[in-house]
Amino acid sequence: MALIKSISGIRGTIGGKTGDNLTPLDIVKFTAAFGTLLLNERGAGKNTSPAKIVVGRDGRISGGMVKDLVISTLTALGINVIDVDYSTTPTVEMAVVFEDAAGGIILTASHNPKEWNALKLLNSKGEFINADEGAQVLEIAAKEDFIFASVEKLGSVTNDNTSLHKHIDAVVNYDLVDVAAIKKAKFKIVVDAVNSTGAIAVPALLKALGVKDIELLNGEVNGRFAHNPEPLPEHLNQLSQEVVKQNASLGIAVDPDVDRLCFVCEDGSMFGEEYTLVAVADYVLSKRKGNTVSNMSSTRALRDVTEKHGGKYYPSAVGEVNVVTKMKAVNAVIGGEGNGGIIVPDLHYGRDALIGIALFLTHLAQDKKSIRQLRNTYPHYFISKNKITLEDSVDVKKVFEKIKVKYKNQPINAEDGLKIEFDTDWVHLRTSNTEPIIRIYAESNFETTAENIARKLMKDIKEVM
Numbered sequence: 001m002a003l004i005k006s007i008s009g010i011r012g013t014i015g016g017k018t019g020d021n022l023t024p025l026d027i028v029k030f031t032a033a034f035g036t037l038l039l040n041e042r043g044a045g046k047n048t049s050p051a052k053i054v055v056g057r058d059g060r061i062s063g064g065m066v067k068d069l070v071i072s073t074l075t076a077l078g079i080n081v082i083d084v085d086y087s088t089t090p091t092v093e094m095a096v097v098f099e100d101a102a103g104g105i106i107l108t109a110s111h112n113p114k115e116w117n118a119l120k121l122l123n124s125k126g127e128f129i130n131a132d133e134g135a136q137v138l139e140i141a142a143k144e145d146f147i148f149a150s151v152e153k154l155g156s157v158t159n160d161n162t163s164l165h166k167h168i169d170a171v172v173n174y175d176l177v178d179v180a181a182i183k184k185a186k187f188k189i190v191v192d193a194v195n196s197t198g199a200i201a202v203p204a205l206l207k208a209l210g211v212k213d214i215e216l217l218n219g220e221v222n223g224r225f226a227h228n229p230e231p232l233p234e235h236l237n238q239l240s241q242e243v244v245k246q247n248a249s250l251g252i253a254v255d256p257d258v259d260r261l262c263f264v265c266e267d268g269s270m271f272g273e274e275y276t277l278v279a280v281a282d283y284v285l286s287k288r289k290g291n292t293v294s295n296m297s298s299t300r301a302l303r304d305v306t307e308k309h310g311g312k313y314y315p316s317a318v319g320e321v322n323v324v325t326k327m328k329a330v331n332a333v334i335g336g337e338g339n340g341g342i343i344v345p346d347l348h349y350g351r352d353a354l355i356g357i358a359l360f361l362t363h364l365a366q367d368k369k370s371i372r373q374l375r376n377t378y379p380h381y382f383i384s385k386n387k388i389t390l391e392d393s394v395d396v397k398k399v400f401e402k403i404k405v406k407y408k409n410q411p412i413n414a415e416d417g418l419k420i421e422f423d424t425d426w427v428h429l430r431t432s433n434t435e436p437i438i439r440i441y442a443e444s445n446f447e448t449t450a451e452n453i454a455r456k457l458m459k460d461i462k463e464v465m
Contacts, residue, residue: 003021009119009121010118011118014117015115022116024065028069030137032146033141035051036140038103042102050079050155052102053082053103054095054096056086058107058223058256059086060108061224075156077148080155085159087106088164088201088257088258089106090259090348091163092106094163094350103123103129104121110256113228125349167201168354171355174347174358176284177362180210185249186213187364188213189211190242190243190251193218193221194226194229194231195222196255197256197257198254199216200221202254202353203216215248229255236270239264247266250371251264252264252357258353261276261341261353261357271375273339277338279363283359284334285309285311285333289310291311291312292312292332292335293330293335294336296413297338297439299381300424315419320341320351323336333345340356342355384450386440386441386442387438388458390437400418406460417429420457424444425443429461
């Protein structure tokens with residue numbers, strides 16, 4: 001069905017033909033390429049101690065099979081493996097640092113359906129590898145340029161079940177998390193764990209934060225997702241209905257690898273995944289002055305909140321690695337993406353739903369507001385999300401150049417496609433990394449205006465093409 005080879009990892013559907021899907025041979029080849037990259041880097045740095053790599057997985061059906069292949073390949077290269085098994089993406093990121101490992105591999109296809117899986121690749125800082133390293137992995141794999149260890153030098157496997165506890169301890173002890181206030185608020189929370197490792201991680205975190213009244217939906221970790229696993233409003237009807245039925249304070253939804261986060265208000269309405277970062281940033285900036293970053297397809301509301309607190313907002317290209325790079329460059333105190341991804345840099349540079357939950361509940365508890373009341377304190381912007389399918393003959397660069405000329409009197413950011421501003425409204429045009437399409441996102445404080453802006457640019461693009 002599909003095999004997508006990108007600089008940040010390898011994603012594909014399980015089964016089928018080698019090279020077209022994520023088959024066992026593809027898993028072994030790309031794992032060996034990544035392991036070889038890390039061994040080459042250590043050799044160049046004259047580090048002769050055995051290399052360690054942390055491996056963890058979400059709850060997918062194929063997870064056990066993929067993990068066995070990955071671990072066997074790494075040990076065959078002479079690499080020692082720390083197997084954290086069922087885990088979350090941010091937990092594995094932190095475990096790389098806890099274990100002083102050379103890197104990590106997270107086995108998750110994030111919000112993709114159950115037939116997908118992926119190898120997400122981390123460096124020694126527990127951060128996604130950069131473009132240059134990713135290109136090297138693809139080159140090594142293409143050439144099959146790896147040498148396996150002799151029998152006397154095979155790597156070892158250590159099973160570790162402490163990483164999630166360490167991650168939760170770090171969240172609970174983070175200086176802006178107020179456990180006493182959360183406990184005093186006596187929240188009743190419904191959690192939709194979508195049959196993955198959020199069913200393990202989120203309730204454990206909530207209990208550590210002093211939340212006693214927890215209702216868990218889709219809590220069996222079997223990878224047979226009860227609904228589309230992307231935490232979008234149209235997929236959260238069950239959670240919304242259960243929040244109202246249980247007379248709960250709020251609902252929490254995460255994706256299968258627990259790096260995206262969104263909330264449901266007490267009346268069953270959506271808080272809005274775009275506003276997860278806005279609310280958390282509002283709280284952090286009220287305690288700690290500084291700058292913020294989100295990708296340029298995210299809501300303007302983060303800029304509004306940042307400027308309210310005296311900070312400066314910076315946009316980045318789409319993609320977590322790009323957000324992290326910009327956060328480091330501008331010394332941001334909080335950042336992330338409008339898909340519900342929170343990055344708290346002094347905890348770690350990765351999207352993390354667990355720290356997001358802890359900071360959001362602290363904000364809610366200290367303000368003594370309902371979640372609906374909190375949402376009403378933020379601007380009401382609307383984002384219209386659209387796409388145009390591309391023919392093979394289309395030169396997107398030329399298309400964007402002509403659009404840029406047409407709107408030359410408007411502020412334009414060309415760092416990632418084109419972002420054109422119209423006072424407080426904007427439109428972002430960019431090609432997809434995984435599909436032959438142009439994405440067209442437009443935002444305004446009026447839904448019809450956002451849709452009209454998007455339609456106008458879609459018409460302009462089609463005319464140019």
